[in-house]
Amino acid sequence: MSLHRVLKHPQYVEGCFGCKASTLSYQNMHIAMVSRAEEKELNAYRDARKYGIQPKTTKLKDIDAAVKASDTLGRAVKA
Numbered sequence: 001m002s003l004h005r006v007l008k009h010p011q012y013v014e015g016c017f018g019c020k021a022s023t024l025s026y027q028n029m030h031i032a033m034v035s036r037a038e039e040k041e042l043n044a045y046r047d048a049r050k051y052g053i054q055p056k057t058t059k060l061k062d063i064d065a066a067v068k069a070s071d072t073l074g075r076a077v078k079a
Helices: 003-007 017-023 026-050 060-073
Strands: none
Touching: 026 060
16 A cells, blocks of 8 residues: 555545555556667667668667668678
8 A cells, every 4th residue: 555545545536646646657657668769779770680780789879870881881881
């Protein structure tokens, strides 16, 4: 039971901000946000690998740098 419900009222009260806030989970929202960011990076990495480009890491900045270098050289690069 949340501290709000212990101190204010033991039952859930519709319309009470404290009750509503106690049901939210920051951890779940954070995990979802991180998962989406990682999925975006991995999709970009897969796309680069399809064209023979080998970025240093799976981080978006390294992928973008490898793609840019490949475009400049006119061939796939391996970082």
